Structure formats: structure tokens, C-alpha cells
Amino acid sequence: MRVLGLMSGTSADGIDAVLVEFKGNPSKPKWEILNTSSHEYPSSTREKIIQVGQGLKINSKDWLELAEEITEINADAARACDPKSTAELVGCHGQTLFHRSVKKSKRGGSLQILLGPLLANILDQIVIYDFRSKDIASGGHGAPLVALVDEALFGRTYGWRGVLNLGGIANLTIIPPKTGIDKTSECLGWDCGPANSLIDLAMKDITNSSLKFDQNGSLASRGIPKLNIIEEWLMEPFFHIEPPRSTGREHFGNQDLKKRTKELGDVSKEDLISTLTTFTASIISQDLDNLFRFRKIRLIELLVAGGGTKNLFLMRQLQKNCCGVHVRPINEIGIPSQYREALVFATLAWWNFLGKKVNPKNITGANQPLLYGVRVDP
Numbered sequence: 001m002r003v004l005g006l007m008s009g010t011s012a013d014g015i016d017a018v019l020v021e022f023k024g025n026p027s028k029p030k031w032e033i034l035n036t037s038s039h040e041y042p043s044s045t046r047e048k049i050i051q052v053g054q055g056l057k058i059n060s061k062d063w064l065e066l067a068e069e070i071t072e073i074n075a076d077a078a079r080a081c082d083p084k085s086t087a088e089l090v091g092c093h094g095q096t097l098f099h100r101s102v103k104k105s106k107r108g109g110s111l112q113i114l115l116g117p118l119l120a121n122i123l124d125q126i127v128i129y130d131f132r133s134k135d136i137a138s139g140g141h142g143a144p145l146v147a148l149v150d151e152a153l154f155g156r157t158y159g160w161r162g163v164l165n166l167g168g169i170a171n172l173t174i175i176p177p178k179t180g181i182d183k184t185s186e187c188l189g190w191d192c193g194p195a196n197s198l199i200d201l202a203m204k205d206i207t208n209s210s211l212k213f214d215q216n217g218s219l220a221s222r223g224i225p226k227l228n229i230i231e232e233w234l235m236e237p238f239f240h241i242e243p244p245r246s247t248g249r250e251h252f253g254n255q256d257l258k259k260r261t262k263e264l265g266d267v268s269k270e271d272l273i274s275t276l277t278t279f280t281a282s283i284i285s286q287d288l289d290n291l292f293r294f295r296k297i298r299l300i301e302l303l304v305a306g307g308g309t310k311n312l313f314l315m316r317q318l319q320k321n322c323c324g325v326h327v328r329p330i331n332e333i334g335i336p337s338q339y340r341e342a343l344v345f346a347t348l349a350w351w352n353f354l355g356k357k358v359n360p361k362n363i364t365g366a367n368q369p370l371l372y373g374v375r376v377d378p
Contacts, residue, residue, distance in 0.1 A: 001023075001089065001350060001353070002019065002020070002021050002022075002034070002087050002089075003088065003091060003349055004018070004020075004078055004081060004089070004346065005018045005090075005091045005092075005342040005344070005345045005346025005349065006077055006078060006090065006092040006093065007342040007345050008070075008093065008094075008095050009167040009168055009341060010053075010096060010168030010169050010197060010248055010249055011167055011168040011196055011197070011307060012050055013040060013041065013046065013212070014038055014040035014046075015038070015039045016038050016339050017037045017038070017080065017081035017082075018033055018035070018036050018081065018339045018343050019033070019034045019035040019081050019086070019087060020032065020033050020343060020346050022347070022350050026351055027152055028155070029152060029347075031153065033336065033343070035081050035082065036336060036339045036342075037077065037081040038338065039073065039076055041073060045066075045070075049066075053097045053098060053249050053253070054249065054255075070094070070095050070113050071114055071115040074094075074114065078092075078119075078123055079123075085123065085125060087125060088125075088126070089353055090123060090126065090127045090128070090349065091127075091345040091346045091349025091373065092116070092127055092129045093112060093129070093341075093345045094112035094114030094129055094130070095114065096110065096111065096112050096113075096248065097111050097113055098248070098250060099143065099246065099249075100250070101246040101247055101248075102139070102140070102141050102365065107136065107139075108136045110133075110136060110142040110143065112129075112130065112131075114129050114130075116130065117376050120376045120377060124378045126375065126376070126378070127378075128348070128349035128352045128373040128375050129376070130373060130374040131145055131373045132145065133374075134370050134372065135366045135370060135372070136366075138366040138368050139366055140244070140360055140364035140365045140367070141244050141245070141246035141364045141365055142246070142364060143171070143191055144172075144246065145348065145364070145372065146171065146173065146189075146340070146344045147163075147171065147187060147188075147189025148344075148358050148363060148364075148372070150163045150173040150175060150187065150189075150344075151175050153335075153343065154335070155178075156175055156176060156183075157175075157177065157301070158177055158178065158179060158300075159301070160299045161299065161301055161302075161303065162174055162288070162302040162303065162325070163302075163305065163330070164302055164303065164306075165305050165341065166196060166304060166305070166306040166307065166308025166309060166311075166314070167306045167307060167308070168196055168197040168200070169194060169195055169247060169249075169252070170192040170193060170280060170283065171189065171190065171191045171192060172190060172284070173187060173188070173363075174187060174297065175187055187362065187363065188243065189244075189362070190243035190245040190363070191246045192287050193239060193247060193252060193280075193283045194256075194279070194280060194283070195306065195308050196213065196311075197249055198252055198256065198276045199220075199273060199277055199280070199311075200213050201253065201254060201257050202261070202272055202273060203219070205257075206272070213307075213311075214277070214311060216311065217277060217312045217314055217315075217316075218313075219273045219274075220270070220274040220276075220277040220278075220311070220313040220314070221313040222270040222274075223271040223272070223275070224271055225274045225275045225277070226267065226271065226275045229263060230279050232263075234279075234282055234283065234286050239283060242294075244363060246364075260276070274313070277314050277317065280308070280314060280317075281314060282321055284318060285322050288322055298324070299325045300325070301326040301327075301328065302318070302322060302325050302328075303330040303332075304318065304328065304329050304330060304337070305330040305340040305341075306338075306340070306341075315327070349373060351372065352371055352373040352375060353375070357370055358372060
């Protein structure tokens with residue numbers, strides 16, 4: 001079956017689209033990427049998405065128009081990737097504007113903006129969307145959903161394998177080995193904390209919005225990270241919550257950046273970006289250390305996807321901090337790093353069409369197997 005996947009993450013830089021052909025067993029499918037494309041948001045749209053996600057209040061008319069605009073941009077991205085509309089199905093995540101993690105007895109929540117019926121009618125194709133609400137209604141975090149699919153797409157190897165996504169937020173999937181005493185284990189997954197969110201916001205601040213990110217990690221590489229401050233940050237309660245765990249820009253956004261910048265004091269812009277980038281790598285390293293400490297799981301390799309793979313300084317810090325783990329970009333096993341999440345939502349849409357439920361207990365914490373997504377026909 002030919003499926004088109006559309007994804008925009010917390011970085012809100014645009015929409016990644018992937019056209020993929022699925023065959024065979026849904027749990028171990030044969031799949032082939034037929035085409036990819038990336039469609040940037042207009043700068044004004046991106047700015048509004050980030051501001052609304054950080055608490056900007058807008059009226060009902062503006063909400064509606066923003067939802068329509070996001071839907072129409074998704075339609076443009078779909079047409080660019082699949083101009084002849086060959087896909088039998090479109091899986092579209094929509095744009096996250098707010099995420100609330102589960103806390104004790106308080107239910108989680110997650111808001112993705114997309115007008116699914118409008119997208120289906122514009123494209124004249126079946127659309128699967130709203131992937132998170134059923135999970136949250138069943139007591140889960142609604143995130144990270146990518147971890148539900150990774151094992152099916154990438155398979156198991158001869159040891160524990162990790163898949164790390166470096167978007168606005170970092171999330172990890174832990175895939176068991178295919179042989180040995182752990183072969184009956186199930187996948188794990190959780191949100192780690194900030195990946196690019198704080199770095200990107202800081203770059204915007206120090207360059208008066210002329211730069212959106214630290215290209216290739218060049219600014220960070222010229223600075224000296226303040227390791228004593230990073231050690232203090234790593235002791236914060238969030239980083240020691242036992243998974244399932246989720247987060248978003250609501251936690252690691254402008255206010256958080258202001259607090260950390262104040263704690264750093266009078267440092268150069270190079271040292272600021274270097275510290276924030278090293279902080280991201282240190283969060284991942286600490287999570288992997290805790291994985292061994294509490295579950296006796298040690299990875300043999302960590303496959304890295306997302307925009308953060310282009311940050312050479314961040315990748316070097318990961319390799320330095322994650323001792324004993326083979327850290328490499330996911331491209332090296334034939335997965336285009338930028339399109340991994342779009343591929344995941346194409347897969348979830350295919351599973352919805354087939355009626356395949358997923359047990360998310362060890363990843364999102366939801367209390368029952370679920371059919372992810374809502375189907376709407378044109």
C-alpha cells in the first residue's frame with residue numbers, strides 16, 4: 001500500500017513529507033521510500049506557532065485562520081511530495097501547539113492543530129490524523145509515538161539498540177536484541193528533554209532573529225561549556241522521573257531559557273550556545289546511564305535522527321559522553337534522518353487502515369492496546 005506521511009515537530013520549521021510503499025506483515029513490513037520533500041513554513045506562520053505555543057493569547061478568528069493555514073500548507077507539502085496523488089492514504093500529524101505531561105492524578109493533554117476533513121477534501125484522499133488523543137484518554141502521555149513504530153521499521157540486532165530523535169525535544173526508543181536472554185523484552189521509549197529547543201531560541205535572541213539555529217554547531221564549537229552548571233541542571237527533578245515521560249516547549253521554552261541564561265551569568269554567546277548544546281548531549285548520556293543503573297540495559301549502538309544530526313558539535317558531544325556506545329546517524333542504515341518522523345506517521349496511518357492496534361504501556365503509559373489516529377474520508 002502506498003502511504004504519504006506528513007510531519008511537523010516542535011521546532012515548527014516546516015513540514016516533512018515522505019511517500020512510502022508498505023508490503024507484508026505490518027509488524028515486520030517491507031517498505032520503500034519513493035519520494036521525500038520538505039516544505040518550510042512562512043516565517044510569519046512559524047513565529048505565530050512558536051508564540052502561541054509559548055502562551056500568546058489569540059482570538060477565535062485567529063485560531064481558525066491559523067488552523068486553516070496549517071492545513072493548507074500540509075496540503076501543499078503533500079502535493080509537492082506526491083504530485084500525481086498516487087497515495088491511497090495520507091497520515092498527517094498536524095502542528096503541536098501545547099503539550100501537558102501526565103502528573104500523578106492529573107491527566108495529560110496535547111493539542112495538534114489540523115483540520116482533518118478539510119485536508120481530506122483538498123487532497124481528495126483518505127486522511128488519518130489526531131494520533132495522540134486516544135492515548136491520552138487512556139491514561140497515557142500521548143508521546144513519544146515514534147517509539148511505537150521503530151522496532152517494526154528498523155528491526156532488532158544482536159544487542160540493545162537505541163534510536164534518538166533530536167528535534168525541538170529529544171526522545172529515545174530502546175529496542176531489545178533479537179537473541180539472548182533479553183529477546184522476549186519489549187520496546188521502551190520516553191522524552192528526554194530539550195534537544196534543539198533552547199539552542200534555537202538562544203540563537204534567535206543573540207542574533208536578533210537573523211539566525212534560527214546554530215548551523216553545523218559552528219558557534220558552539222567556538223565556546224567552552226560550563227560543565228559545573230550543566231551538572232546542576234542535570235539534577236533537576238524532571239530528568240529523574242522514571243518513564244513514561246513526556247515534555248515540550250511548554251517546559252523547555254523561553255522562560256526556561258531566561259532562567260538558565262541568568263544562572264550562567266555574564267558569558268559569551270559562544271559559551272552560552274556551547275553550554276546549551278552540551279547540556280542536550282549530557283541529558284542523553286545521563287538517561288543511558290540510568291537505563292543501565294536501574295534496568296541493567298546497555299546499548300551497543302545509538303542511531304540518531306532529526307535536525308540535530310546536522311549539528312556537528314552536538315554529535316561530537318554525544319559520541320564523547322555516551323561511552324561504549326556506537327553513536328551514528330540513522331542515514332547509515334538507509335533511513336533519511338530528516339524524514340524519520342514522517343515515515344513513522346505514514347506507518348501509524350497504514351496500521352490504522354489495517355485495524356492494527358498497538359500496546360503502548362511501556363512507552364506512553366496508556367492502559368490498553370490502541371488503534372492510533374482518526375480516519376476521515378473526502
